[in-house]
Amino acid sequence: MDDPQSLLGLMLGVRQARRIDGAALARLQSRRLQELVAHARAHSPYYRELYRDLPQGAADPSQLPTTSKNALMARFDEWVTDPRLRYEHVRAFSRDPQRIGEHFLDRYTVATTSGTTGMPGLFVLDERTMDVSKAIATRMLGDWLSWRDILDIVRQGGRTSMVMAIGGHFASAVAAARMHRPGRSRRVQVLSVHMPLADIVQALNDFQPAVIAPYASMAAQLADEQESGRLRIRPILLALAAEGLQQGEYERVARAFGAKVGNSYACTECTFLSHSCAHGWLHVNSDWALLEPVDAQLRPVAPGTRSHTVLLSNFANRVQPILRYDLGDRVTQRPDPCECGSPFPAIRVEGRTADVLKLGPADGPRVSIPFLSFAALEDRVDGLETYQVVQTSAVALSVRVTAAEEADVGAVLNAARAQVEQLLAKHGIQAVRVSVDERPPERTSGGKLRPVIPLTN
Numbered sequence: 001m002d003d004p005q006s007l008l009g010l011m012l013g014v015r016q017a018r019r020i021d022g023a024a025l026a027r028l029q030s031r032r033l034q035e036l037v038a039h040a041r042a043h044s045p046y047y048r049e050l051y052r053d054l055p056q057g058a059a060d061p062s063q064l065p066t067t068s069k070n071a072l073m074a075r076f077d078e079w080v081t082d083p084r085l086r087y088e089h090v091r092a093f094s095r096d097p098q099r100i101g102e103h104f105l106d107r108y109t110v111a112t113t114s115g116t117t118g119m120p121g122l123f124v125l126d127e128r129t130m131d132v133s134k135a136i137a138t139r140m141l142g143d144w145l146s147w148r149d150i151l152d153i154v155r156q157g158g159r160t161s162m163v164m165a166i167g168g169h170f171a172s173a174v175a176a177a178r179m180h181r182p183g184r185s186r187r188v189q190v191l192s193v194h195m196p197l198a199d200i201v202q203a204l205n206d207f208q209p210a211v212i213a214p215y216a217s218m219a220a221q222l223a224d225e226q227e228s229g230r231l232r233i234r235p236i237l238l239a240l241a242a243e244g245l246q247q248g249e250y251e252r253v254a255r256a257f258g259a260k261v262g263n264s265y266a267c268t269e270c271t272f273l274s275h276s277c278a279h280g281w282l283h284v285n286s287d288w289a290l291l292e293p294v295d296a297q298l299r300p301v302a303p304g305t306r307s308h309t310v311l312l313s314n315f316a317n318r319v320q321p322i323l324r325y326d327l328g329d330r331v332t333q334r335p336d337p338c339e340c341g342s343p344f345p346a347i348r349v350e351g352r353t354a355d356v357l358k359l360g361p362a363d364g365p366r367v368s369i370p371f372l373s374f375a376a377l378e379d380r381v382d383g384l385e386t387y388q389v390v391q392t393s394a395v396a397l398s399v400r401v402t403a404a405e406e407a408d409v410g411a412v413l414n415a416a417r418a419q420v421e422q423l424l425a426k427h428g429i430q431a432v433r434v435s436v437d438e439r440p441p442e443r444t445s446g447g448k449l450r451p452v453i454p455l456t457n
Helices: 007-017 022-043 045-050 069-074 087-094 127-144 147-155 171-179 197-207 216-228 247-257 371-380 409-426
Strands: 109-112 122-125 160-164 188-192 211-214 237-240 260-263 274-276 282-284 289-294 309-314 322-326 330-333 346-350 356-359 367-370 384-393 396-403 433-436
Touching: 007 127, 022 045, 022 322, 069 322, 087 109, 087 122, 127 260, 127 274, 160 197, 188 197, 197 216, 211 216, 216 237, 216 247, 216 356, 216 367, 216 371, 237 247, 247 260, 260 274, 289 330, 309 330, 356 384, 367 371, 371 384, 371 409, 384 409, 396 409, 409 433
Parallel strands: 160 188, 160 211, 211 237, 237 260, 396 433
Antiparallel strands: 109 122, 274 282, 282 346, 289 309, 309 322, 330 346, 356 367, 384 396
């Protein structure tokens, strides 16, 4: 299977890959891995040095050294394959909220991550990556929707509501900014997760979307509102992203709306990594990505065994090659074929269950706030590297931070606390006390940082 260059060709290619057998899929992976390694060696000084002792044409992933966010960010200028890209310039671009949705150097998408593994990520996605993402999105929707579903969406005008953390240079916000343009605004509604829930509900009631694309935690809140009768919409599909839910919650969301519910596990490093099937498994899009479950010593673990972490290779991105990248998530790969018939590996993911704060006095109404509502801290607090909001009671939160070397930790803490207080006020929460905690944010056993720790966890 040759790699087509056009978007239409990519769409046809990912459709064909859905029908190939395991041996053909392994050959396709091997070829794309070899091509990416050769490209990285030729054009990335970082990889040229990393692979200097490897034989040419290495095809076995285990032959390749691993990489990490910290290592790659420290060598950003040598990692990228376009010498015009320089960390200081890309970083300045990413910090300008007025440029969200624009291309960098007229061709690249810039996205950032929150730094849950210790360092914020700054990623450059080339046009081919974006086209592969679009092509795989068509396969994902084909797995989730019947022709009748598609016709029903068309009958409802194809209206789509996106509910996300707007205001940062990360993939979802960039996509939202590009979609929400004149001419499309009658079909695409972009709502901020930072809005009070009552305002989101009113906007959805007015817009009556056929498709909703929220974070998973927001979908659970919207299901509460639909069940209560405050939200009154009839979508055909809810396409969930980011953090996950307990398995029973997906079923509850589907019942509340009488709709199909699809889920995806992905990351900025590979926006098209996987999506769910009708049997609740996540299938890795392994025609364009390689996900290796490994133990603490980065050795492969057998299917059916929970991994310590996973190593990711993204075959699409040539400007910022991702090869055997330690993603930090724990997964279990299914040892037998999935009932859905997909040839792609089926996995379950740990560590991405939604964190939602439920705040309010015991004798009054509680307000739920998903952790992504706090994402704005990263853009609004100067000198902030990472943060953690810890719920200590139904009416009390504490804030922990790590600050940049040149920043005053006390000033960063106080600024973060003020931002949290403003967020609570925006949601109409008056009786919650916010304090500062001078201890650094705590990390999970897998090394990740949970931005929010609810009282119940």
